[in-house]
Amino acid sequence: MTATTEWLNSTTPSPESSNLQLKDIVKTIPRECFEKDSRQAWLKVLLSVTAAVVGYLGIIYLPWYCLPFTWIFTGTALTGWFVIGHDAGHRSFAKRRWVNDVVGHIFFLPLIYPFHCWRLLHDHHHLHTNKLEVDNAWDAWTPEAFQTANPSVRLFYRAIRGRLWWIGSIFHWALLHFKPANFNERDRSKAVFSMAVVIIFGAVFFPVLVLTTGWWGLVKFWLMPWLVYHFWMSTFTLVHHTIPEIHFQPIANWSAGEAQLKGTVHCDYPRWVEILCHDINVHIPHHLSVGIPSYNLRKAHASIRQNWGEVIHERRFSWALMKQITDQCHLYDPEQGYRTFQSLQ
Template structure:
């Protein structure tokens, strides 16, 4: 069984979990990190629109054997659309709320993603990062929860992890959570209904026109496959941001917000072109220290955090297929106060009660 990293225990023992606060970390960041720049924000928009346009142009002219490259290019550029909306959701794109809401809706429309639904759920993730049973992003499944599922659901989850289908995880989250306003508080439902209506109306107008003019193959070629590439990055970024064999999830009474954001958030380096297309969203630690930091200031903030709080940070990772294999092989179930457990370890411990 994998044991959670000793580093967080040492931090808690040496400082006392209540002594480290987010505001202490925020105070050490340069003020420039929090300055919104209209020029930088709209430059990102222009660059992203041009990249997406170039991607779709490449799809129209590419022979069949170059389509995979064009799909990866276009889907990654569309992920940049999401990151712009991500800043809007945190009110770090523009100073005016209505601008954030308008831009956020516009750039999530092609992805059929309801803006307010995502914004509300995502802010919950920031408030409860790596808190066991409360974090609503990529959270681990405890053995007792897994054991309570029926065999079909257990088999589906096990297949999902063992066969490395992590990259479709965000599709399930998108479909199950973001269109059902009953999953939201009463005061949030009007915003959620508005965002759902926006993407439903867009889809009802856009998809029939796309199919009528390009056929079913056009729908697959120009929207569905780039959308899958977007979800590949969405799922990958989400799991890697907070999942590694030594990253602990804590019960509420043991959880410390500052430690969870510092050590429980992982900096992972991706190919430079991916970082450019996606506006450095994987320089993720400063974003969890303060969501007020816009994406174009994340690297400045991270340099400061490494200088002042480097001993609290998780080791940096580098994106690769072996990394994803390692995460999906090791981080399958989670034992409270102990750490990650593999399915094989789970079945070995429960062989007297599990017959598979």
């Protein structure tokens, strides 16, 4: 008997109920999925470092017409660096906090991402997933908020909800993670420290790169892989929480169990992408518990599919999927669900 069947056959609320409790869902995931394995964690590090080295060697030594392929490969490998830092930020990489902090800062450096700033803001996303006008990851605007916004802001929002979705992560990075005022006073010193680490790194790294390789070297070795990384970050984040069937809820109606189980999407990508990105696409178990390391996500998802398969959302990455999202999922009305920009005219 599956966990879903047990819910349906008991007096406890069913998976369709707004009273679905997160703790009861988490209890159905095997305990071994939460166990940290330092060997597997450091093997992921070895994989990501090796992949990045191979990518940069390709950029250096392969003919110029191979550059688009080496940029895509290297940028995807660097997305794996982010995922390692992502595990560290959730304290699921290592048992010791200082190891997580060191690993997180190191692997975020090439991406010019201040580790603690991201960690603190990302924790907010997990605490308020799909909570309308509160979630800070990729919150859908209501029609009212869109219509009252500045025209230039509306134009920008239309772009990142349309065919330019892949630049959304760049603006999220730039606008939120370098302002001390965005953080509580108790966390501000950590945020400022991470900003300082990134600024010092950039002040050394970029001039050295330009002096040794020229401005074309800056574009070739850093900018293009970095843009590919942001393509994946924008795509993963958008698809994780944005298909027509996903619901956002106002604060009064929001339920953590429902949001984390039914408000996130598992999406299958080409296997080489999943390997280089350490299964970040296996997203439902990660939202049920951030304590599950990336190397255990597939095992956890298999259990979730067995127990809750009738209520979770699964997709396969394709341009048709991205077209559906960018054509339909523009604004969110709590009463009607997703609405298009054209519906306001």
